[in-house]
Amino acid sequence: MELVLAIAIGVLVASGTWLLLRPRTFQVIIGLTLVSYAVNLFIFSIGGLRTGADPVLRKAADGIAQYADPLPQALVLTAIVIGFATTALFLVVLLTSRGLNGNDHVDGGDGTP
Amino acid sequence: MSQHLLIAPIVVPLLAAALQLLAGERRQRLVATLSMASCLALVGVATALLLAAAGQGGDTVTTAVYRLGDWPARFGIVLVGDRLSALMLLLSSVVALAALPAALGRWQQRGNYFQPLFQFLLMGLNGAFLTGDLFNLFVFFEVLLAASYGLALHGSGARRVSAGMHYIVVNLTASMLFLLGVSLVFGVTGTLNMAALAELIPTVPEKTRALLHAGAAILGIAFLIKTAMWPLGFWLPRTYAASAPAVAAMFAVMTKVGIYVLLRLGLLLFGDGAGPASSHFGADWLLWGGIATIVAGVVGMLGARDLGKLAGYNVVISSGTLLGAVGLQQPAVTAGALAYLVISTLGIAALFLVAGLLAPEGEEEADDALALEPYEPVGSEVRSDDLYADEDESRTVIPAPVAMLGVSFTACALLLAGLPPLSGFLAKFAMLAPMLEAPTRPGTHALFALVIIAGFCTVIALCRAGIQIFWAETDRRFPQVRVTEIGAIALLLGLCLLLTVVVQAPLDYLDAAARQLHDPGNYVHGVLPPAEMRP
Numbered sequence: 050m051e052l053v054l055a056i057a058i059g060v061l062v063a064s065g066t067w068l069l070l071r072p073r074t075f076q077v078i079i080g081l082t083l084v085s086y087a088v089n090l091f092i093f094s095i096g097g098l099r100t101g102a103d104p105v106l107r108k109a110a111d112g113i114a115q116y117a118d119p120l121p122q123a124l125v126l127t128a129i130v131i132g133f134a135t136t137a138l139f140l141v142v143l144l145t146s147r148g149l150n151g152n153d154h155v156d157g158g159d160g161t162p
Numbered sequence: 163m164s165q166h167l168l169i170a171p172i173v174v175p176l177l178a179a180a181l182q183l184l185a186g187e188r189r190q191r192l193v194a195t196l197s198m199a200s201c202l203a204l205v206g207v208a209t210a211l212l213l214a215a216a217g218q219g220g221d222t223v224t225t226a227v228y229r230l231g232d233w234p235a236r237f238g239i240v241l242v243g244d245r246l247s248a249l250m251l252l253l254s255s256v257v258a259l260a261a262l263p264a265a266l267g268r269w270q271q272r273g274n275y276f277q278p279l280f281q282f283l284l285m286g287l288n289g290a291f292l293t294g295d296l297f298n299l300f301v302f303f304e305v306l307l308a309a310s311y312g313l314a315l316h317g318s319g320a321r322r323v324s325a326g327m328h329y330i331v332v333n334l335t336a337s338m339l340f341l342l343g344v345s346l347v348f349g350v351t352g353t354l355n356m357a358a359l360a361e362l363i364p365t366v367p368e369k370t371r372a373l374l375h376a377g378a379a380i381l382g383i384a385f386l387i388k389t390a391m392w393p394l395g396f397w398l399p400r401t402y403a404a405s406a407p408a409v410a411a412m413f414a415v416m417t418k419v420g421i422y423v424l425l426r427l428g429l430l431l432f433g434d435g436a437g438p439a440s441s442h443f444g445a446d447w448l449l450w451g452g453i454a455t456i457v458a459g460v461v462g463m464l465g466a467r468d469l470g471k472l473a474g475y476n477v478v479i480s481s482g483t484l485l486g487a488v489g490l491q492q493p494a495v496t497a498g499a500l501a502y503l504v505i506s507t508l509g510i511a512a513l514f515l516v517a518g519l520l521a522p523e524g525e526e527e528a529d530d531a532l533a534l535e536p537y538e539p540v541g542s543e544v545r546s547d548d549l550y551a552d553e554d555e556s557r558t559v560i561p562a563p564v565a566m567l568g569v570s571f572t573a574c575a576l577l578l579a580g581l582p583p584l585s586g587f588l589a590k591f592a593m594l595a596p597m598l599e600a601p602t603r604p605g606t607h608a609l610f611a612l613v614i615i616a617g618f619c620t621v622i623a624l625c626r627a628g629i630q631i632f633w634a635e636t637d638r639r640f641p642q643v644r645v646t647e648i649g650a651i652a653l654l655l656g657l658c659l660l661l662t663v664v665v666q667a668p669l670d671y672l673d674a675a676a677r678q679l680h681d682p683g684n685y686v687h688g689v690l691p692p693a694e695m696r697p
């Protein structure tokens with residue numbers, strides 16, 4: 050499972066970075082979204098990957114091996130909310146820029162210097 | 163009561179912003195009163211915190227800790243107020259107070275929700291200065307960034323939206339890096355509390371130390387993007403020049419948040435006590451990065467074609483100087499750097515406000531920044547005729563506002579270049595003198611020389627701008643200036659003037675702050691009391 054997750058994060062970051070460097074605003078916002086997915090998966094994975102473990106200790110006797118660290122889950126939730134809000138804001142700016150400049154180039158021009 | 167004072171810098175602007183949103187856009191007088199009250203209250207609270215921090219003795223625990231929900235630090239989250247935090251709180255609230263009249267004047271009408279966003283920006287700034295753990299630092303960073311996105315776009319227009327979009331993309335990417343760094347540090351150490359991290363870092367096993375360093379470096383890049391280190395800072399001059407003047411003045415403080423965090427984390431986590439493998443991690447990067455930033459800022463400043471960009475590149479130079487000084491990690495240099503931080507922030511904020519007043523009052527779409535005409539020494543026979551004409555020309559009367567603006571501009575130039583007699587000189591001297599005495603790191607002399615050269619180039623650039631604005635074009639029409647707007651600039655410059663006369667007490671305070679920063683034990687014991695002192 051570790052390998053699958055690692056590859057997934059790598060693919061998301063790679064494609065997100067490529068899209069971030071593209072000249073059109075829509076590509077940039079999709080790139081940002083992909084990178085934020087990758088970061089969220091990464092945060093989620095730092096607590097260790099366990100299947101079927103409780104997030105909170107039920108009995109101290111079970112030991113700490115049988116529980117999933119709840120803190121990364123709290124962190125990722127916050128990160129998702131903030132990332133969603135800022136992406137929505139960026140979408141508004143993108144549309145405003147499209148309306149003001151009449152094209153969707155990140156520099157506001159039509160791409161020709 | 164006094165212990166709850168520590169959370170007031172976050173709660174006051176939050177409440178003010180919420181009330182302003184409820185009041186709506188129509189009741190402008192109420193909204194303005196709320197803003198003014200909030201800013202005045204913040205100055206008061208910050209002064210009280212500063213005096214409390216200054217009053218405490220050198221040996222006792224001088225770190226005020228506020229436990230949210232009264233959970234002990236390892237489980238709950240804490241706010242920490244020490245001398246550096248109090249200083250930064252006072253700085254941000256004073257600049258906010260000075261920026262407010264400009265914001266209330268002609269900029270408020272150009273868009274919606276200016277004042278609530280301004281208060282949220284203050285809340286994020288204050289929270290970032292106070293928080294004691296990394297994840298809340300991220301949250302407060304996002305609060306201040308979200309507000310700054312709105313403020314940077316305030317007034318709309320193609321130029322502003324285009325610059326603002328670059329700013330948003332760069333900072334969203336930086337936030338992703340911030341999260342990656344935070345999660346790596348958490349993965350290695352299992353905590354995000356800064357004091358607990360400082361305790362844990364010397365004991366991290368060698369196997370995972372590289373991972374910890376990678377996390378810290380990624381975090382560092384996120385902060386360096388905020389401070390605009392070369393080559394991560396190309397977004398800064400354009401965004402700052404395109405913003406409304408009051409906003410740009412606040413952004414001058416925002417850049418310093420990155421410096422604050424680098425200073426705090428660099429000395430707390432990777433100071434002398436971090437063990438042989440981790441102490442001074444990344445310090446060389448800061449030093450050389452700072453040097454490169456100064457060079458980039460100087461080149462940009464000499465080539466700047468409008469006053470907004472000129473001020474923006476001054477922000478870059480100030481960042482570079484501070485990065486280099488922080489990278490040296492010597493207590494005496496740090497104390498001087500704090501003085502320089504205060505003075506340069508006040509000076510740059512004043513310069514942005516002056517630039518805003520000088521800008522022609524155009525329509526929505528017209529470029530608001532004041533463009534500097536290219537200097538044409540040749541082919542100007544007409545001019546030379548003018549120059550040597552008979553002295554029958556009518557006497558020019560300089561109106562009072564123009565004279566005030568000219569004096570303010572000169573004072574800004576003196577402060578930023580670090581020329582005597584103003585406090586800019588004292589601050590630069592306090593920072594540079596210990597560099598030569600103390601045991602030097604390779605690159606110290608380069609930094610020393612570059613700071614002086616940068617000061618010289620600042621004189622050139624600002625003199626040229628001043629001549630073109632005030633002397634060369636006699637038919638330039640200056641816009642109407644309100645008394646409050648001039649008063650705000652006078653407040654900032656008057657503070658700098660006051661710091662020229664009252665020197666010893668502030669320098670003692672900064673010295674104590676630097677010593678406190680270089681002694682992480684103080685911070686750690688304040689947040690995590692030793693076992694015998696715990697209740």
